[in-house]
Amino acid sequence: MMADRRRVNGPPGGTRPAVFASLSGSGTGAAERAQRQRQPSELRKIFLKTGLIPTASGSSYLEFEPSASLAAARANPKSLIPPSSALKLACTVHGPKPLPRSAAFSPNLVLTTHVKYAPFAARKRRGHIRDSTERDLGVHLETALRGAIIAERWPKSGLDITITILEAEDDRWWGDAPDSHDASWGMMNVLAGCITAASAAIADAHIDCLDLVAGGVAALVSDDEKQSSVAPKLMLDTDPAEHRSIVSACVVAYMPGRDEITELWLKGDSSKAALEGGDKRSGHEALVDGAVDAARGAHTVLAEAVRESLLKTVGQV
Amino acid sequence: MATLAATAAPSVTPSLALPPSQFARLQPHTYLLAHLSPPPASNQPSIRANGRAPSQFRVTSANAGSLTHTNGSAVVRVGDTTAVCGVRAEILHTDDIASWSVSSSSATNSNKRRRLANLGEKPTEEDEEDKEDAGFEDEEDRAHMQDLNLLVPNLSLSTGCAPGFTPGAPPSALAQSLSHQILSLLHSTRLVRADDLRIWYQPPNLGPEDLERHNESEQMDVDAGQGAGSEESKPREIKAFWVLYIDVMIISLAGNPFDAAWAAVLAALRDTKIPKAWWDIDNETILCSDDISEASKLSLRGLPIASSFCVFEADAAAGWRAVVIPDAEHQKAQDQRKKGPQQKWILADPDGYEEGLSQERACLVVDKPKNGKGKTVIMKMEKHGGWAVDTEDFRQLIDISGQRWDEMKRILDQC
Numbered sequence: 001m002m003a004d005r006r007r008v009n010g011p012p013g014g015t016r017p018a019v020f021a022s023l024s025g026s027g028t029g030a031a032e033r034a035q036r037q038r039q040p041s042e043l044r045k046i047f048l049k050t051g052l053i054p055t056a057s058g059s060s061y062l063e064f065e066p067s068a069s070l071a072a073a074r075a076n077p078k079s080l081i082p083p084s085s086a087l088k089l090a091c092t093v094h095g096p097k098p099l100p101r102s103a104a105f106s107p108n109l110v111l112t113t114h115v116k117y118a119p120f121a122a123r124k125r126r127g128h129i130r131d132s133t134e135r136d137l138g139v140h141l142e143t144a145l146r147g148a149i150i151a152e153r154w155p156k157s158g159l160d161i162t163i164t165i166l167e168a169e170d171d172r173w174w175g176d177a178p179d180s181h182d183a184s185w186g187m188m189n190v191l192a193g194c195i196t197a198a199s200a201a202i203a204d205a206h207i208d209c210l211d212l213v214a215g216g217v218a219a220l221v222s223d224d225e226k227q228s229s230v231a232p233k234l235m236l237d238t239d240p241a242e243h244r245s246i247v248s249a250c251v252v253a254y255m256p257g258r259d260e261i262t263e264l265w266l267k268g269d270s271s272k273a274a275l276e277g278g279d280k281r282s283g284h285e286a287l288v289d290g291a292v293d294a295a296r297g298a299h300t301v302l303a304e305a306v307r308e309s310l311l312k313t314v315g316q317v
Numbered sequence: 318m319a320t321l322a323a324t325a326a327p328s329v330t331p332s333l334a335l336p337p338s339q340f341a342r343l344q345p346h347t348y349l350l351a352h353l354s355p356p357p358a359s360n361q362p363s364i365r366a367n368g369r370a371p372s373q374f375r376v377t378s379a380n381a382g383s384l385t386h387t388n389g390s391a392v393v394r395v396g397d398t399t400a401v402c403g404v405r406a407e408i409l410h411t412d413d414i415a416s417w418s419v420s421s422s423s424a425t426n427s428n429k430r431r432r433l434a435n436l437g438e439k440p441t442e443e444d445e446e447d448k449e450d451a452g453f454e455d456e457e458d459r460a461h462m463q464d465l466n467l468l469v470p471n472l473s474l475s476t477g478c479a480p481g482f483t484p485g486a487p488p489s490a491l492a493q494s495l496s497h498q499i500l501s502l503l504h505s506t507r508l509v510r511a512d513d514l515r516i517w518y519q520p521p522n523l524g525p526e527d528l529e530r531h532n533e534s535e536q537m538d539v540d541a542g543q544g545a546g547s548e549e550s551k552p553r554e555i556k557a558f559w560v561l562y563i564d565v566m567i568i569s570l571a572g573n574p575f576d577a578a579w580a581a582v583l584a585a586l587r588d589t590k591i592p593k594a595w596w597d598i599d600n601e602t603i604l605c606s607d608d609i610s611e612a613s614k615l616s617l618r619g620l621p622i623a624s625s626f627c628v629f630e631a632d633a634a635a636g637w638r639a640v641v642i643p644d645a646e647h648q649k650a651q652d653q654r655k656k657g658p659q660q661k662w663i664l665a666d667p668d669g670y671e672e673g674l675s676q677e678r679a680c681l682v683v684d685k686p687k688n689g690k691g692k693t694v695i696m697k698m699e700k701h702g703g704w705a706v707d708t709e710d711f712r713q714l715i716d717i718s719g720q721r722w723d724e725m726k727r728i729l730d731q732c
Contacts, residue, residue, distance in 0.1 A: 006487050006488045006493055007471050007488060007493075007496065008466075008469050008470055008471050008496050008497070008500050009466070009469070010407075010466055010469040010560055010562065011409050011413070011414070011465055011466045011467075011560060012415075012466075013409070013413035013414055013415065014413065015407035015408060015409045015413075015560045016407060016408050016409075016410070016603075017407050017408070018406065018407065018408055018592060018594070018603075018605040019602065019603065019604055019605060020592075020604070020605050020606070020607045021597075021604040021605065021606060021607075052399075052569065053397075053399075053477075053478065053568065053569040054397045054569070054571060055397070055478065055479045055480065055569060055570060055571055055669065056477060056478075056479075056480070056569075059569075070385065077609050078608070078609055078610075079607045079608065079609060080388075080590065080592050080605075080607045080608075080609055080612060081607045082385040082386065085385040085386060086385070088384070090476070090568050091477075092476070092477030092478070093477075094477060094480050097480075114477070114484040114485050116475070116476070116484065116485075118401070118403065118473075118564060118566050119403070119405070119471070119562065119564040120384060120386055120387045120390070120403030120404075120405050120562075120564055121386065122386060123386055125405055125407070125562065128471065128473070130485060160477065160483075160484070161477075162475075162476060162477025162484040163477075164476040164477070164566060164568065166384060166401060166566070167384055167385055167386065
């Protein structure tokens with residue numbers, strides 16, 4: 001591979017991440033799987049603040065509350081291996097600004113989204129160049145937001161939305177070997193966070209929207225040893241590090257005011273679900289409803305953050 | 318420019334009903350000049366448009382260790398400029414270094430004695446005093462750090478931090494230049510000790526044959542094991558190095574990215590914990606312990622603090638129009654006489670607005686050895702873009718940087 005001459009490159013032979021010796025006898029407690037302490041329908045707390053980046057037209061910073069195990073590990077550090085991680089991301093909005101001369105005429109606002117992980121965002125070091133998952137996240141985010149923005153109010157203009165992920169969610173518990181149930185579950189939580197944060201930043205930039213779009217995640221998880229015997233349970237706002245296996249997960253971008261979903265992304269097998277007696281919904285219906293409930297929860301935080309942002313601008317003028 | 322100033326100056330009065338924020342955009346140079354040189358009658362102090370005194374830095378805060386997946390991390394905010402730095406340590410096996418066996422065998426032969434002697438005095442090296450021993454050891458440190466690229470700093474501006482930088486594009490010239498400045502400053506200040514990054518292996522003293530062979534070799538070069546005692550049977554060898562990936566994300570850019578980025582790098586390195594690592598002979602690989610009590614912090618050399626300045630000139634083109642007479646001293650004396658009102662201001666820690674209005678920049682990196690009790694030491698001095706700052710000014714800047722050092726040390730010690 002050609003070395004990237006625009007960056008400072010490491011040793012040409014490459015480096016390897018640290019391998020930790022067997023954890024059984026270390027006594028640091030890192031080998032225990034984190035347990036979910038929340039109720040199935042209880043969401044993590046979200047920290048959302050707008051206007052932290054004054055050079056942008058709109059900006060927001062979002063952080064998920066660390067899980068109980070991570071909070072304990074931070075308060076009383078024993079092991080160098082973090083039990084789980086909590087999402088942290090910054091979002092900026094630049095625009096509306098005129099399109100470059102070379103661009104084709106557009107009667108609507110042209111939306112561009114960029115999602116980039118910081119190199120230190122995940123357990124495995126990320127590259128500097130955007131990879132396919134980051135581009136994929138960008139496309140999903142664009143779909144989620146396009147339906148909410150009233151684009152025809154800004155003809156011939158562009159709007160750039162950039163998200164930098166400083167810390168991402170894990171895809172599974174770090175001690176688990178990759179298996180067939182494996183998928184990038186952490187990415188779905190990241191997308192939900194991106195949607196909520198971007199929505200706050202757009203409102204902070206005073207772009208007209210139909211409603212605030214909030215992101216929410218629900219998943220069918222099976223925490224039992226024998227995965228096949230028991231039908232998976234529905235949980236909201238799952239942290240993949242806290243579950244043995246996630247069978248299926250769904251992320252929605254939802255506008256509560258219009259009861260409208262602008263983006264729906266469902267992964268995995270949702271045919272079986274252990275629902276309460278008398279619940280006639282199919283697995284995937286329950287999953288989507290769960291994700292919408294999670295988005296409603298995120299919306300309350302979002303509305304409060306936008307209200308704060310508005311009060312700040314009113315105070316300025 | 319002179320006519321502009323004349324016509325624009327009255328417009329500060331509210332009769333034109335132009336709010337200051339718009340005036341600042343339309344006539345930025347005049348706006349800042351009006352702030353810095355208020356009319357003598359008004360009895361106002363000379364102050365910058367952002368309300369700071371010329372030598373005043375922005376409010377700085379630092380917070381370390383908040384990112385989960387890093388060995389060390391820090392967030393530094395200097396006014397509205399925010400830099401996040403994460404340090405990740407990865408392992409470079411000596412097997413992966415193409416030229417290792419060649420370069421190391423020659424080095425170990427010639428240096429065996431010194432290294433063993435060095436082992437004995439290691440505990441005394443603990444105290445903060447920079448007791449750098451022989452020049453050879455330094456030379457080897459430098460070779461290891463620089464030739465093997467053990468420090469890999471990269472700075473990213475494509476985070477949407479300011480409107481000018483398109484995200485997703487390759488690093489801009491500014492980002493490349495800042496990454497390089499950080500790299501060269503890390504090397505020139507020798508902040509990280511190569512010894513912290515080496516992973517050693519002590520071959521065990523196994524059987525009698527081994528011992529015999531060892532005795533033989535000791536006879537061959539008698540002074541090899543001099544101060545090391547009997548447990549130093551075989552010379553220990555380097556099996557791997559830690560490579561520190563130092564990534565800086567500028568989250569928000571409002572002028573002076575270098576100071577913020579360097580402070581973030583410094584705070585993150587101070588926070589960095591390197592796990593205990595050893596060569597596992599059975600697996601032929603390096604294993605690490607995840608126990609935090611066994612991990613060690615980096616012992617950094619000193620605390621170099623960067624302070625940047627920009628020069629705002631009342632008439633920026635004056636220097637270009639001036640006739641330069643070779644007799645510089647004479648010219649200067651004449652200038653002094655001619656000079657009525659102040660013509661230039663050196664502004665510390667410029668924000669984005671001031672950076673756009675000035676050509677000349679100066680950057681000083683200073684350290685105060687012995688925890689601030691020693692004299693200010695200049696680690697780096699840089700000036701470019703003009704000729705307004707002279708030696709006398711630089712003396713003052715060094716004093717200002719020294720004060721900034723005290724302030725930053727307090728902030729970094731708290732985080």
